[in-house]
Amino acid sequence: MSARDLVIEAIYLAASVLFILGLKSLSHPDRARLGMQQAALGMVLAIVGTLFNHEIIRFDFIAVALILGTVIGYPLGMFVPMTAMPQRIAISHMFGALAATLVGIAEYRIHQQAMPRSTMAALGFEVLFGALTVTGSFMAFGKLQEFITGKPVTYRGQNTVNITLFGVAIAMFLFLIFRPGTPAVFYGMIALALLLGVFMVLPIGGADMPVVVSLLNSYAGLASSATGFAIQNNVLIICGALDGASGFLLSVLMSKAMNRSFGNVLFGAFGSPQPALAAGAEAKDLTVRSVSAEDAAIRMAYAGQVIVVPGYGMAVAQAQHVVRELADLLEKRGVTVKYAIHPVAGRMPGHMNVLLAEANVPYDRLYDMEDINPEFERTDVALVIGANDVVNPAARSDPQSPIYGMPILDVDKSKGVIVLKRSMNPGFAGIENHLFYAPNTSMLFGDAKSSLTRLVTEVKAL
Amino acid sequence: MISIIELYVFVLAAFVGYQVITRVPPLLHTPLMSATNAISAISLVGSLVLAGANRDTVSNWLGFIAVTAASINVVGGFLITDRMLKMFRREPKPTSAVAMEKAGQPGGGSR
Numbered sequence: 001m002s003a004r005d006l007v008i009e010a011i012y013l014a015a016s017v018l019f020i021l022g023l024k025s026l027s028h029p030d031r032a033r034l035g036m037q038q039a040a041l042g043m044v045l046a047i048v049g050t051l052f053n054h055e056i057i058r059f060d061f062i063a064v065a066l067i068l069g070t071v072i073g074y075p076l077g078m079f080v081p082m083t084a085m086p087q088r089i090a091i092s093h094m095f096g097a098l099a100a101t102l103v104g105i106a107e108y109r110i111h112q113q114a115m116p117r118s119t120m121a122a123l124g125f126e127v128l129f130g131a132l133t134v135t136g137s138f139m140a141f142g143k144l145q146e147f148i149t150g151k152p153v154t155y156r157g158q159n160t161v162n163i164t165l166f167g168v169a170i171a172m173f174l175f176l177i178f179r180p181g182t183p184a185v186f187y188g189m190i191a192l193a194l195l196l197g198v199f200m201v202l203p204i205g206g207a208d209m210p211v212v213v214s215l216l217n218s219y220a221g222l223a224s225s226a227t228g229f230a231i232q233n234n235v236l237i238i239c240g241a242l243d244g245a246s247g248f249l250l251s252v253l254m255s256k257a258m259n260r261s262f263g264n265v266l267f268g269a270f271g272s273p274q275p276a277l278a279a280g281a282e283a284k285d286l287t288v289r290s291v292s293a294e295d296a297a298i299r300m301a302y303a304g305q306v307i308v309v310p311g312y313g314m315a316v317a318q319a320q321h322v323v324r325e326l327a328d329l330l331e332k333r334g335v336t337v338k339y340a341i342h343p344v345a346g347r348m349p350g351h352m353n354v355l356l357a358e359a360n361v362p363y364d365r366l367y368d369m370e371d372i373n374p375e376f377e378r379t380d381v382a383l384v385i386g387a388n389d390v391v392n393p394a395a396r397s398d399p400q401s402p403i404y405g406m407p408i409l410d411v412d413k414s415k416g417v418i419v420l421k422r423s424m425n426p427g428f429a430g431i432e433n434h435l436f437y438a439p440n441t442s443m444l445f446g447d448a449k450s451s452l453t454r455l456v457t458e459v460k461a462l
Numbered sequence: 463m464i465s466i467i468e469l470y471v472f473v474l475a476a477f478v479g480y481q482v483i484t485r486v487p488p489l490l491h492t493p494l495m496s497a498t499n500a501i502s503a504i505s506l507v508g509s510l511v512l513a514g515a516n517r518d519t520v521s522n523w524l525g526f527i528a529v530t531a532a533s534i535n536v537v538g539g540f541l542i543t544d545r546m547l548k549m550f551r552r553e554p555k556p557t558s559a560v561a562m563e564k565a566g567q568p569g570g571g572s573r
Contacts, residue, residue, distance in 0.1 A: 012507075019501045020478060026494055027485040029550040036497055036547060040540040043504065047536075050507045056514030061526045065513060069533025076534065077541025085492060088542065092499045092535050099532035103508045106524040110517055217495055224505045229468055231508050237468060238475040243502035245479030246494060253488075343488055350491030354546055362553040368488050 004052060011049035012235035018042030019239060023246075029363055046235060082358045083315050086347035087144035090213055093220045094137035100223040101130030101190070107230055108186055115180040122229035124173045124189070130223035131190045135197030137216050143206060144347055150206035162199050169193055204265070207312075207389065209347045210254045211265045218247025250349050257343035257369075259395075259405040286434075288424065291442035293451065296418050297458030300326075303380035305336040307372065309409055310352045311345050313386010313421070317448035320359040323385065326452055327361070329459045339365055340372040340382075340409050342390035369409055379414040384435075386420065386448050392433045403431060417441040420451045493546045500539025506532035 001009070018038050025035020056062070080088045104127040111119070142148035172189040176182065204212050225240025227233075255262055300306050308327065314320060327337040339361065345352045353366055367375075376382060384391055391411040394401035411417055412435050419436060421443060435441055444451050486494050509532050513525025 015504070016475075019504075020482060022501070023479070023482045023486070023494075023497065026490050026497060027482075027487070029487075029490060029547070030552070032490060032493065032550070033544060033547040036493075036540065036543050039497070039501060040544075043500070043536055043540065046504060046507055047510070050510045051514075053511055053514075055511050058514055058516045061513040061522050062510055062529060065526045065529035066533050069530045070537045072530070073534040073537030073539075074541065076538035078545065080542065082546075085496075085542075085546075089492070089495050089499065092496070092539060095531040095535045096499060096502055096505065099503070099505045099509050099528040099535075102524045102528040102531075103505065103512055106512050106517075106521045106528075109520065213495070217498065221498065221502050224502045225472060227505055227508050229472070231511075232465075232468065233508060234468070234471050235504055236508060237472050239502050239504040241472050241475035242479040242483075243498040245476045246483045246498040249480060249483050250491060250495065341488070348492060349495065350488060350493070353489045354492045354549070357546070357549040357551070360549075360551070363489055363550045364552050366489060 002054075004054065008049045008052060009234075011045050012233075015042035015046040015049075016235050016238045018045075019242065023242060082354050083318055084145075085354060086209060086213060086351060087141050089348060090137050090140040090144055090216070093213070093216045094134050094141065096220040097130045097133035097137065097216075097223050100220070100227045101127050101134060103227050104130060104230060105190070108183075112181055112183060112186070117177050117180065119230055120180040121177050122226045124176050124186075126223050126226035126230055127186075127190050128169060128173055128193050129219045129226070131193035132197040132200070133216050133219040133223060135194045136201045136212075137197075137220070139198055139201035140209065140212055140216060143201070143204075144209060152205040153202040158199075158203055162196070165192060165196050165199065169196060206347060207344075208258075208265050210344050210349055210351075211251055211258070211262070213348045214247050214250035214254055215262070216247070218244050218251060221245075221247055254344055254349060257407060259403075259407065286437035288437060289442050291418065291444055293444060293454035294458050296442065296444050297455050297462065299416060299418070300330055300335065300381050300383065300455070301333055301459050301462050303330075303335050305338070305375070305379045306330055306381045306383060307375065307379050307411075307414065308337065308339045309382055309384045309387050309391060309411055310339065310341070310356065311385065311387025311390060312347060312351075313388075313448050315346055315351065315355055315386075317386065319385060319449040319452050320355040320361075322449055322452040322456060323356070324359040324361050326456050326459065329456060333459075333462075337365065338367055338372065338375065340369070340411075341366055342369055342387070342409050345387055345390050369407060373410045376410045376412075376414040380416060382411045382414040382417045384411060384417060384419040384421075385452070388421075388433055389431060391435055392431065393435055393438075394431065394433070401431060411435060412438055412440070415440065419443050420448050421445060422447060490547075490550070493543050493550075496539055496543045496546065499535060500543055503532045503535035503539055506536055 019042055022035045022039025025031045104123050108123055143150050169189055169192045172185050176185055221240045221243025225237050228236030228240055330337050341352050389403055391409050393412045395403045395406040395408045417440055509528035513529045
């Protein structure tokens with residue numbers, strides 16, 4: 001190893017350490033920012049170090065691509081609104097996987113004639129998962145951005161088709177390990193993986209997106225790691241492994257929060273019509289109590305404790321700032337206001353936290369499910385804003401319900417519940433929610449943001 | 463040829479990753495995603511070599527696209543993570559009894 005290579009390796013090692021410290025700093029919000037800035041420094045070091053690599057002999061492509069990437073990346077970092085964060089994250093998985101896949105293809109083109117099997121295995125894995133993540137993330141992006149329908153797209157025999165395609169792709173992968181010098185199989189596998197990415201995400205509905213986005217995060221990381229194996233670069237292996245571990249862990253947490261297995265999320269096509277039919281009929285003999293903004297405002301203003309339960313509806317209505325305004329008014333009147341965050345509320349892990357933080361809600365007011373659930377019994381008003389399945393008591397009581405067993409926020413145990421909802425249409429999963437018919441529940445119909453604005457006006461007038 | 467050392471590196475890094483990331487509270491799961499995404503854009507390192515090695519025209523262009531894609535994630539990823547983390551603030555002045563109680567058990571965001 002030449003002195004120059006040694007220096008580059010030392011820089012990579014330093015960068016790896018900075019990255020791990022950066023992730024470690026995320027265990028506390030007060031230290032997180034500084035830690036991540038150090039990680040960014042690590043990245044700059046690694047990039048500058050790489051430019052001294054002896055293999056690099058021309059800089060024109062590099063320079064233009066870096067400028068182009070910065071020009072596209074800057075607005076994606078600075079101007080994307082927090083409400084659009086799920087699709088922003090989804091598309092970034094696509095870029096990461098794309099880079100890994102292209103490096104894999106280029107390596108294969110150059111070395112295909114004399115490729116050791118172990119390298120081929122790494123490369124094959126890299127392009128297989130990379131290509132799948134490219135199209136899968138694009139589909140997820142499309143669904144979240146809503147230029148592709150957010151509803152599950154299903155057809156008869158879908159799972160059979162997907163599993164067969166996946167099986168064929170794996171078979172091609174194994175074939176390549178034994179016969180690396182067969183480009184037709186290699187490119188065929190890539191084409192199939194691209195197709196698979198589309199097919200895998202098609203049947204998955206919006207409410208299941210937290211799992212899918214986490215899983216794609218994991219795949220993108222594993223593809224990067226495999227790139228590291230293929231080009232024998234340790235810093236790539238390390239960072240890919242970190243990303244892979246993070247995505248995997250998040251997917252497990254999200255699946256647990258929905259009481260479902262990976263397999264069920266990927267192949268279950270949640271929200272297919274059957275549950276809605278059964279529940280719809282039975283709901284007819286139940287009555288709904290609606291409440292005026294004035295009455296709702298009075299109940300909250302004279303409450304001891306109010307817990308706000310935000311859901312995807314709050315994000316859609318961009319209502320987080322009005323929520324904060326209402327909470328401020330209530331607090332001035334001596335009401336304790338807390339926020340209950342379900343792990344899968346919204347469209348990605350931590351979605352609600354980011355939105356509320358954006359609205360300047362102090363993070364020590366945001367409570368996780370386990371911490372807040374015992375509090376509902378002592379709560380006068382639980383204010384449910386655009387959340388549905390995560391507060392559905394059927395998850396505890398009705399074994400027939402498709403969400404049975406999913407841990408939920410025990411909103412129904414509070415003395416009173418006020419639900420802000422557009423109409424009585426069942427939520428995304430098409431499951432009837434008995435919380436809305438409970439004797440202690442009042443519905444305040446209308447767009448979440450305008451309802452909250454009315455509440456703010458009413459509380460002010462008191 | 464892949465050496466066994468690389469497998470060691472992978473397994474240990476995955477283990478460290480798992481340990482570190484289990485400690486990240488759900489509060490910060492979105493910044494965690496964007497942070498890991500930005501960090502894994504280190505694949506830029508591989509893309510840079512590809513784009514600059516001048517092997518042939520196709521490789522150059524593959525490298526060009528790869529560098530562009532990866533640097534989008536580096537720039538955009540770190541910026542957006544910072545933008546999010548900047549927003550997470552604790553309560554300004556814990557004076558009331560309620561806030562004191564909360565300060566005693568800072569379980570608000572942790573698991």
